[in-house]
Amino acid sequence: MNPSSNITDHFRLTPDQKAALRRLGLLTIRDLLYHFPVRFETAGASGNAAGLVPGVKVTLIGTFHGLKARKLWKSRRNATEGWFEDGTGRVKVMWFNQPYIASYIPENTVAKVTATVGGKDGRVYLTNPEVEIIPPDMAVAVANAGKGLFSDGTAGADASKLFPVYPESRGITSRWFYHAIERVFAARAHTAIPDPIPSDILKKYRLPDLGVAFAYIHTPEKDAHAKAARKRFAFEEILTIQITRALERAENDSFKTFPITDARMRTDEFLGSIPFPPTKAQIRAIDDVIKDFGKPHSMARLLEGDVGSGKTLVAAATSYAAVTARPPDRESGTLQVAYMAPTEILATQHFQSFIEYFSHLPINIGLITGSGCKKFPSKIGKGKATDVSRAQLLKWVEGGEIALLIGTHALIQKSVQFQHLAYVIIDEQHRFATKQRRALARKGGGGARDSDFLSEDCLSPVLRASSAGQKIGVPRAAEYQQFTPTPHFLSMTATPIPRTLALTIYGDLDLSILDELPPGRAKITTRIVKKTDRAQAYESVRAELAKGRQAYVVCPRIEEPDPEKINALQAKSAKAEAKRLQKDVFPEYEVGLLHGAMKPKEKDDVMKQFERNEIQILVATSVVEVGINVPNATAIMIEGAERFGLAQLHQLRGRVMRSAHPPLCFLLPETTGEVSVKRLKALEKSDDGFTLAESDLAARGAGDLRGGHQWGISDIGMEALQNVKLIRAAREEAIRIVQADPGLAHHDALKTRARSVHAELHAE
Numbered sequence: 001m002n003p004s005s006n007i008t009d010h011f012r013l014t015p016d017q018k019a020a021l022r023r024l025g026l027l028t029i030r031d032l033l034y035h036f037p038v039r040f041e042t043a044g045a046s047g048n049a050a051g052l053v054p055g056v057k058v059t060l061i062g063t064f065h066g067l068k069a070r071k072l073w074k075s076r077r078n079a080t081e082g083w084f085e086d087g088t089g090r091v092k093v094m095w096f097n098q099p100y101i102a103s104y105i106p107e108n109t110v111a112k113v114t115a116t117v118g119g120k121d122g123r124v125y126l127t128n129p130e131v132e133i134i135p136p137d138m139a140v141a142v143a144n145a146g147k148g149l150f151s152d153g154t155a156g157a158d159a160s161k162l163f164p165v166y167p168e169s170r171g172i173t174s175r176w177f178y179h180a181i182e183r184v185f186a187a188r189a190h191t192a193i194p195d196p197i198p199s200d201i202l203k204k205y206r207l208p209d210l211g212v213a214f215a216y217i218h219t220p221e222k223d224a225h226a227k228a229a230r231k232r233f234a235f236e237e238i239l240t241i242q243i244t245r246a247l248e249r250a251e252n253d254s255f256k257t258f259p260i261t262d263a264r265m266r267t268d269e270f271l272g273s274i275p276f277p278p279t280k281a282q283i284r285a286i287d288d289v290i291k292d293f294g295k296p297h298s299m300a301r302l303l304e305g306d307v308g309s310g311k312t313l314v315a316a317a318t319s320y321a322a323v324t325a326r327p328p329d330r331e332s333g334t335l336q337v338a339y340m341a342p343t344e345i346l347a348t349q350h351f352q353s354f355i356e357y358f359s360h361l362p363i364n365i366g367l368i369t370g371s372g373c374k375k376f377p378s379k380i381g382k383g384k385a386t387d388v389s390r391a392q393l394l395k396w397v398e399g400g401e402i403a404l405l406i407g408t409h410a411l412i413q414k415s416v417q418f419q420h421l422a423y424v425i426i427d428e429q430h431r432f433a434t435k436q437r438r439a440l441a442r443k444g445g446g447g448a449r450d451s452d453f454l455s456e457d458c459l460s461p462v463l464r465a466s467s468a469g470q471k472i473g474v475p476r477a478a479e480y481q482q483f484t485p486t487p488h489f490l491s492m493t494a495t496p497i498p499r500t501l502a503l504t505i506y507g508d509l510d511l512s513i514l515d516e517l518p519p520g521r522a523k524i525t526t527r528i529v530k531k532t533d534r535a536q537a538y539e540s541v542r543a544e545l546a547k548g549r550q551a552y553v554v555c556p557r558i559e560e561p562d563p564e565k566i567n568a569l570q571a572k573s574a575k576a577e578a579k580r581l582q583k584d585v586f587p588e589y590e591v592g593l594l595h596g597a598m599k600p601k602e603k604d605d606v607m608k609q610f611e612r613n614e615i616q617i618l619v620a621t622s623v624v625e626v627g628i629n630v631p632n633a634t635a636i637m638i639e640g641a642e643r644f645g646l647a648q649l650h651q652l653r654g655r656v657m658r659s660a661h662p663p664l665c666f667l668l669p670e671t672t673g674e675v676s677v678k679r680l681k682a683l684e685k686s687d688d689g690f691t692l693a694e695s696d697l698a699a700r701g702a703g704d705l706r707g708g709h710q711w712g713i714s715d716i717g718m719e720a721l722q723n724v725k726l727i728r729a730a731r732e733e734a735i736r737i738v739q740a741d742p743g744l745a746h747h748d749a750l751k752t753r754a755r756s757v758h759a760e761l762h763a764e
Contacts, residue, residue: 001187003030011180016171023169029189032180036217036233036716037164040226050088052124057116062086064109069099084113084126092125097671110134128673132165162220181218190214194749197236201733207232234716235730238504240757242734243750245507249300250738252508255486257298258335258422259328263290266321273360276518282310285512289318292488292510299488302506304497305514306689307654308521311492312350315339315425316357318490322423323363323403335422339406342428344369344600345607349629350427351406359383366393368407368416371600375402424487428494494654495647497693504727515690524657526665526684537637537666538585544635545589545616549661551635553577553619554652556643558595572639578619586617594620625651631659641667642676646692649683
């Protein structure tokens with residue numbers, strides 16, 4: 001047995017087990033070793049089913065019986081009911097809005113449950129208990145070591161012994177992993193993997209070597225072992241991510257780019273032409289970009305700004321500097337800018353914004369989306385945009401006549417060719433796959449390639465080449481001389497990202513932050529609304545409408561759930577809510593509907609009606625999360641608020657933080673669990689997106705920050721993001737290693753690990 005062996009070569013597996021391992025992404029013995037326990041159980045518990053006291057939080061060990069999913073007769077809510085039994089008695093258990101529990105927990109399953117006792121003396125029950133299923137091989141030991149809950153004569157276990165509990169999938173259990181790892185250790189396969197962390201770094205930070213760390217994390221003798229191993233593997237993952245980012249940055253710095261001359265003079269000229277002063281944060285961000293424009297290599301920068309902080313102004317000012325500059329050795333024409341947005345609605349709004357910014361200037365602006373193309377200024381109507389054919393617009397872009405092209409992912413199609421693309425801006429960049437972002441960043445005339453940093457087919461000599469001592473930059477710079485200069489790259493996001501996450505995931509980008517709002521923006525009031533207070537919330541919205549304002553109502557889903565499907569998501573639908581509000585709540589106002597399943601033209605028509613105040617209440621899904629800009633909208637109601645991440649909720653309420661009118665945000669949760677209420681209260685107390693992002697990372701836990709796996713980081717890596725010192729140390733070591741050994745010629749194991757991590761980060 002060796003680390004590269006397939007698991008199937010050494011274990012007899014059923015078809016279900018093979019399928020489960022594939023779902024978990026486990027193919028080799030090495031994969032198995034890196035499949036870490038999520039927690040450790042000790043053989044101990046508190047309380048018993050007999051004599052439970054209402055209001056007390058208890059932990060019990062026993063078995064489930066008679067779990068059934070049904071609809072409650074009065075509220076029609078989905079519920080799961082059944083019994084939990086130990087050696088002293090049994091207690092009723094209930095879960096609301098979780099009908100899948102009945103199929104998830106088989107009859108007679110041994111488990112540990114934790115819950116607060118409800119009901120009254122003599123008729124107690126457990127509501128929505130937390131369940132930890134105990135692997136069969138340790139069930140008896142755990143039970144006997146508890147408080148004699150089982151009496152089958154089996155000897156008790158050491159109450160301090162740690163039992164690993166692994167991530168499971170249907171068809172394979174934690175017990176299987178426990179015994180599989182035992183066999184791997186017996187074969188010494190865990191000692192055959194070269195340690196990617198250099199020995200001097202291990203010693204410097206007092207980290208266990210790889211073989212010891214595997215033993216510590218899978219079979220710890222005490223809690224300190226498990227913690228030491230998790231710290232070591234967290235450092236390993238963050239270090240290798242930082243290595244890939246440092247290499248990508250070194251490669252980027254080897255690309256030649258277009259010189260954008262007199263950028264400061266041009267941005268000052270632009271800022272002097274707008275009717276309001278920029279904020280200090282906007283000026284700092286513009287200065288950052290201007291300094292990058294003056295460097296010999298292309299810019300790679302992330303602009304992170306809270307909702308309404310004015311990122312578009314930064315983009316407009318710096319774009320002006322580019323589109324008013326001449327290409328090298330040319331006395332006519334201009335450099336070109338490409339601006340990519342994630343949705344047609346947002347692209348169209350940016351098109352209108354740039355028209356307002358540049359309407360007094362002789363600058364041609366184009367719009368390209370899946371539903372059509374436009375050009376400004378029109379030769380027919382002065383000061384207006386006109387529809388043009390795709391072929392004609394592409395001809396103008398390739399000929400250099402369109403200085404600024406705004407669009408959706410249509411921008412990265414092969415048919416779109418630029419003559420002098422000098423600057424690329426991507427808005428809400430996390431909504432694009434890495435390859436889409438890089439394709440635009442590498443686009444230009446004369447054959448610039450659409451590639452992904454460090455991909456196997458086009459990069460990176462550092463991670464792909466086997467020859468020792470190959471230097472990054474030297475071969476790459478020479479290779480790229482035949483291509484058009486690489487454009488400057490600015491990535492923008494309004495999604496609050498914890499600084500540690502930004503430094504890790506976007507380590508190849510310089511960071512600019514807009515941490516203040518333009519003057520005149522009113523402070524938002526956010527309230528969690530109980531079901532009994534819904535009528536009051538409606539009256540508050542009605543008061544805003546009476547002033548001539550408008551409102552949003554956001555729902556978690558488009559259609560009503562199928563009543564025949566008991567596992568269907570029980571959440572308010574936009575379609576049904578729009579009908580209900582129009583008929584029963586706000587009959588005197590016009591209610592509109594917007595969702596992602598609508599055709600682009602239908603969405604556009606609805607948004608135009610909303611912008612013209614022909615629609616006063618817009619019922620929508622989270623499609624309105626990004627980029628919708630209607631300053632007259634001052635109230636938003638978010639149904640099923642607990643179903644959204646804090647960052648997403650903050651984005652949604654940002655739709656009404658667009659004017660000087662005091663905005664209102666009502667959060668209407670369907671359930672009131674302790675964790676969800678805590679998260680919503682954080683939103684109620686703070687309107688600072690960066691503070692909320694840190695709260696989300698801390699409260700929601702590893703791997704769950706806005707769907708943490710979208711970042712390509714494991715749960716153990718996500719945990720590390722709460723350790724600022726670890727992040728900084730890994731970043732410093734990565735930079736030091738790449739500077740001293742650009743080709744990683746003396747770090748073979750680290751090179752191999754970096755390639756693996758890179759593949760995980762870019763697997764989109």
